[in-house]
Amino acid sequence: MFRSLLFFIFCTQIGIAQVSLIKGKVVSKNSPLSGASIIINRTKKGTITDQFGNFSLDITNIKNPKITISYLGHKSFNQKIKPNQKNLGTIELILDDELDEIVISGTLKPVSKLNSPIPVEVYSKDYFEGNPTTSVFESLGIINGVRPQINCNVCSTGDIHINGQEGSYTMVLIDGLPIISGLSSVYGLTGIPQSFIEQIEIVKGPASTLYGSEAIGGLINLITKIPENTSKLSFDIFRSGWEEISTDLGLKYNFQNKIQGMLGINYFNYSNPIDNNQDGFTDLTLSDRFSLFNKLEFDNLSIATRYFYEERWGGQMNWNSNFRGGNEVYGESIYTSRIEIFGKYNFNKDLFFQFSFNDHDQNSVYGNTIFNAKQSISFGQLIWNKKLTSNDFLLGLAFRHTFYDDDTTATYDDSILTNSSEKISLPGLFIQDEIKISDYSSILMGLRYDYNSIHGNIFTPRFNYKASNKNKSSTIRFSLGSGYRIARVFTEDHAALTGAREVVFLENLNPERSWNININFVKNIYAKQGYILNFDTSLFWTEFSNKIVPDYDSDPNKIIYSNLNGKSINQGASINFNSLFNRGLRVNLGATYIDSSIFENGKKFIPYLTENFQGTWKIEKKFNKSQYKIDLNGNIIGKMRLPRLGPLDPREEYSPVFSIINLQIAKSIKNNYELYGGVKNILNFTPSKFSIARSFDPFDKNVIFDNEGNATQTIENPYALTFDPSYVYASNQGVRYFFGIRWSSN
Numbered sequence: 001m002f003r004s005l006l007f008f009i010f011c012t013q014i015g016i017a018q019v020s021l022i023k024g025k026v027v028s029k030n031s032p033l034s035g036a037s038i039i040i041n042r043t044k045k046g047t048i049t050d051q052f053g054n055f056s057l058d059i060t061n062i063k064n065p066k067i068t069i070s071y072l073g074h075k076s077f078n079q080k081i082k083p084n085q086k087n088l089g090t091i092e093l094i095l096d097d098e099l100d101e102i103v104i105s106g107t108l109k110p111v112s113k114l115n116s117p118i119p120v121e122v123y124s125k126d127y128f129e130g131n132p133t134t135s136v137f138e139s140l141g142i143i144n145g146v147r148p149q150i151n152c153n154v155c156s157t158g159d160i161h162i163n164g165q166e167g168s169y170t171m172v173l174i175d176g177l178p179i180i181s182g183l184s185s186v187y188g189l190t191g192i193p194q195s196f197i198e199q200i201e202i203v204k205g206p207a208s209t210l211y212g213s214e215a216i217g218g219l220i221n222l223i224t225k226i227p228e229n230t231s232k233l234s235f236d237i238f239r240s241g242w243e244e245i246s247t248d249l250g251l252k253y254n255f256q257n258k259i260q261g262m263l264g265i266n267y268f269n270y271s272n273p274i275d276n277n278q279d280g281f282t283d284l285t286l287s288d289r290f291s292l293f294n295k296l297e298f299d300n301l302s303i304a305t306r307y308f309y310e311e312r313w314g315g316q317m318n319w320n321s322n323f324r325g326g327n328e329v330y331g332e333s334i335y336t337s338r339i340e341i342f343g344k345y346n347f348n349k350d351l352f353f354q355f356s357f358n359d360h361d362q363n364s365v366y367g368n369t370i371f372n373a374k375q376s377i378s379f380g381q382l383i384w385n386k387k388l389t390s391n392d393f394l395l396g397l398a399f400r401h402t403f404y405d406d407d408t409t410a411t412y413d414d415s416i417l418t419n420s421s422e423k424i425s426l427p428g429l430f431i432q433d434e435i436k437i438s439d440y441s442s443i444l445m446g447l448r449y450d451y452n453s454i455h456g457n458i459f460t461p462r463f464n465y466k467a468s469n470k471n472k473s474s475t476i477r478f479s480l481g482s483g484y485r486i487a488r489v490f491t492e493d494h495a496a497l498t499g500a501r502e503v504v505f506l507e508n509l510n511p512e513r514s515w516n517i518n519i520n521f522v523k524n525i526y527a528k529q530g531y532i533l534n535f536d537t538s539l540f541w542t543e544f545s546n547k548i549v550p551d552y553d554s555d556p557n558k559i560i561y562s563n564l565n566g567k568s569i570n571q572g573a574s575i576n577f578n579s580l581f582n583r584g585l586r587v588n589l590g591a592t593y594i595d596s597s598i599f600e601n602g603k604k605f606i607p608y609l610t611e612n613f614q615g616t617w618k619i620e621k622k623f624n625k626s627q628y629k630i631d632l633n634g635n636i637i638g639k640m641r642l643p644r645l646g647p648l649d650p651r652e653e654y655s656p657v658f659s660i661i662n663l664q665i666a667k668s669i670k671n672n673y674e675l676y677g678g679v680k681n682i683l684n685f686t687p688s689k690f691s692i693a694r695s696f697d698p699f700d701k702n703v704i705f706d707n708e709g710n711a712t713q714t715i716e717n718p719y720a721l722t723f724d725p726s727y728v729y730a731s732n733q734g735v736r737y738f739f740g741i742r743w744s745s746n
Contacts, residue, residue: 020060022081024088026053026069033093036071037526041078069093070526117434117444117466119477119520119538121202121576127588128194130620130631131662132238132676132740134246134268136194136222141660142633144590144616145204145574146220149609153692153725153732154314155332155366156285162204162218163540164594164610165570169217169485175224175304177342177356178211178379178400195236195248196264196293198225205516205540206462206483210396210430210446216483216514217542217570224304227252227262227297231744238740240680242284242733243272250744264293275317276734277689280696281725283732285314303343310336316698325365330698330723334364354381367698373406392434394446400426424486425453432462441467455511458484473526479518486511509548510563516542536576544568547598566600568607584622591615594638606641609729613638627668631678634661640729645693645711648719655729658685677739684735691732693724 026036032053039046040062049055059065059081069077074093081088123143133139140146140160147161159167172180201221211219234250249265268289273282289310296303313319315331323329342356360375381398405421432446444464451457462481468474518540525533547564574592581587592614598605618633636659644651664678697703700722704712711720 020058021056022059022065022067022086022088023054023056025049025090026055026071026093027090028071028074028093033071033074036069036093039068039070041066041068070531076531114468114472114475115442115466117442117464117477118203118479119518119522119536121204121536123200123202125194125197125199127618129666129676129742130618130629130664131633131680132236132246132664132738133194134244136197136200139194140200140220141635142616142618143202144576145592145614146202147611147614147635147637150728150731151726152332153728154281154285154330155312155334156314156731160220161609162202162220163570163572163574163592164596165217165542166607166609171211171215171219173211173219173221174340175342175344176221177354178377179340179342179356179358195234195250195266196224196262196295197222198229199223204538205479205518205542206460206481206514210432210448216485216512224293224295225262227260227295230262234742234744236740236742238676238738240738241736242270242274244268244270258299260297262293262295264291266291266293273317277686277691277732279689279692280316281692282314282317283686285312287312300346301343302345303341306338306340308336308338308340310334312336325368325370327368327699330367332364332366334362337361350386351382351384354383355379371406373404375405376403377401390436392436394430394432394434396428396430398426398428398430400428402426423453427451440470440472441465452486452511455486458511460484473524475522477518477520477522479516479520481516483514483516484511510546512544512546512548512563514542514544516540531579531581533579534577536578538574540573541571542569544570564598564600566598568596568598570594570596570610572596584620584624586618586620586622588616588618590617608643609640611638611640629666629668631664631666632661633664634659637730642727642729644727645719645721645724648713649693649721650719651688651690651693651727655687658730659683660685660730672743672745674742675739676742677737679735679737681733681735685730686732686734687728687730691725691727693721693727695723695725698723 026033026038026049032049032051034049034051034053036049036053036055037046038048038055038057040057040059043062045058045062047055047057057067065081067079067081069079069091071093077091077093079088079091121143128139128142131139131142137148137158137160141148145163148158149161149167150156150158151167160170160172161167162170171178174180201223202218203221204218206216206218230250230252232252234248236248237246239245245268247265247267251263253261253263255261268287270284270287273286274284275281276283287310289308289312291306291308293306294304311334313321313331313333315333316329319329319331321333323331324333338358338360340356340358342354342358344352344354346352356377356379358377360373362371362373364371364373378401379399381396383394383396386393386395402424403421404424428448428450430446430448432444434442434444436442442465444462444466446462448460449457450460460482462479464480465478467476518538520536520538522537523535525535544564545567547568548562572592572594574590576588576590578588579586594610594612594614596607596610598607615636616634618631620632621630623629636657637655638657639654641654642652644653660680661682662678662680663682664676666674666676668674694700694703694717700711702716703722704714704717706712711717711722713720
């Protein structure tokens with residue numbers, strides 16, 4: 001009987017052991033994954049798959065076991081083990097799109113982000129939904145190293161700085177085409193709604209070899225959605241506590257089976273004058289704007305059109321349109337009308353043609369200064385891509401024609417003593433070759449030649465090297481490149497138009513040039529718990545020659561423009577960290593240190609509006625059961641040197657360190673609706689109420705000037721100031737709530 005009892009116990013233990021084994025097979029795209037990690041959550045137990053993707057794992061004495069399966073470059077898979085479950089069957093792991101996005105901006109052709117020799121940062125539309133804004137311009141404030149800069153206290157114009165460099169050095173593209181430039185770089189940025197953006201690609205450093213002038217400091221490429229990937233019908237409406245209202249509508253339609261279309265409508269209105277800082281001026285520019293976007297996809301042709309119209313004004317609280325252009329009540333009023341057409345035609349897999357046309361019409365007044373301008377840009381580019389063994393060639397022919405006319409001295413012709421429109425032709429030729437050294441390293445070399453009808457021959461070369469380890473968890477990239485830019489002062493520098501300062505040109509401005517070195521290192525750490533840690537670090541150095549630096553200091557009543565007789569250096573370092581942890585927690589952190597200096601006549605200067613450091617964060621938590629999502633995001637900006645009116649100006653020479661923090665809570669309902677709301681600028685940061693000098697006397701009627709035109713000290717004007725709204729570094733909007741709703745059809 002004793003032997004029978006031992007036999008019974010032995011068999012029972014075997015039975016329990018068999019029941020406590022869980023088996024399965026791990027594959028990707030129908031191919032077995034060897035070495036995939038299987039971990040039992042909250043324990044140290046685990047195993048890996050064999051050469052056929054099979055695994056067997058002992059889960060004896062573990063209550064409610066849950067396993068995580070992970071593999072290099074793939075999204076983790078979580079599975080709860082049911083009682084008495086013995087076999088999980090075949091488990092398909094999906095490639096992690098965020099590690100291997102397809103990017104275009106670095107090389108002008110689709111390529112895996114991991115394999116791109118150019119460091120490209122990619123941000124999907126989902127990244128920005130945690131901080132809803134009225135335009136792409138505002139939304140970029142939570143990207144490390146990128147800062148939307150407000151340039152005017154009155155009309156809230158702005159540009160986008162990359163690594164502390166002026167906004168005019170940032171090229172903004174739509175689908176790889178130079179749509180936003182020149183005149184539109186001031187007001188065109190706020191007219192881009194987020195509703196038709198699929199992803200945003202950012203290249204930091206010169207990209208003139210592929211994109212020509214204006215890509216001297218970096219580029220931002222807005223990739224629009226493909227009609228077939230959009231919902232049949234969608235809308236997104238939100239309202240802020242300042243009574244800002246933004247509405248996005250989207251519609252997908254079909255003409256025939258081979259023709260798909262996407263229609264996007266954006267309307268924004270803010271018509272509630274607020275003066276919280278009590279300086280007599282609107283804290284935020286009032287705006288009424290409309291944008292209509294349409295995109296069609298044929299077999300070989302993609303073509304998009306956009307119409308944009310806006311009326312905006314800012315100024316003294318009692319201003320209305322009856323005072324427009326007069327000298328009784330100060331206001332800045334801008335009417336903008338803009339048409340864009342852009343697209344791409346594929347002849348075959350190796351040859352395609354890109355084209356764009358935009359027409360920008362601006363009718364504006366700045367106090368009693370009238371500025372009317374018109375700009376039309378036509379662009380065409382034929383690109384041939386051919387792979388030959390280890391070489392991947394790209395050859396391009398480009399032509400750009402710019403028509404520009406305004407009523408300032410910028411287009412005044414001394415020879416005929418009258419205004420004359422400016423026409424510039426810019427044919428170009430570029431070639432690049434990506435040489436594959438091995439499966440883990442490559443070299444890219446490129447050269448561009450442009451002939452500017454005014455400035456003549458311009459050459460821009462570049463060299464890039466990329467190397468990674470065998471599993472591509474570590475990648476280093478080295479970049480060396482040159483850039484150039486042809487400046488347009490009145491279209492790019494709002495300070496030349498607003499306020500009482502006189503604009504002076506000491507010479508005909510030559511194109512600016514730059515040389516840049518960038519070293520980028522990316523490290524992915526694949527944790528056993530199933531999440532991936534991504535570190536992206538860069539060192540950058542840029543030297544400018546012929547730099548155009550507005551001189552506010554030599555004469556407080558003038559802005560003096562000339563090419564720098566010296567050099568300007570912008571250098572620093574940045575680091576980004578992001579990870580998607582288990583249980584719906586996503587963390588994005590970034591920090592950038594910037595050292596920017598100007599050297600001229602043996603002296604060193606710090607340029608205006610260049611922060612010495614910047615930090616950003618975005619922390620997102622999803623609760624799958626309740627369908628709630630919490631998003632905390634924001635930035636911190638270091639000190640910036642600000643333009644003052646002279647040594648007596650009581651305003652601080654440097655801005656304070658400040659932080660903008662935003663919080664959003666969203667709730668999904670039936671996978672179609674999302675309700676969201678939150679608070680922006682939780683810390684209620686606003687610039688000093690004395691940002692606008694002599695806001696009570698915007699036409700300088702009570703200022704006494706000497707024989708040289710300089711303001712003099714009086715009892716009424718002890719600091720010898722004139723009206724000046726250019727002392728600005730952040731928005732005047734303080735804390736405010738917002739709420740909205742998104743909906744899309746299945």
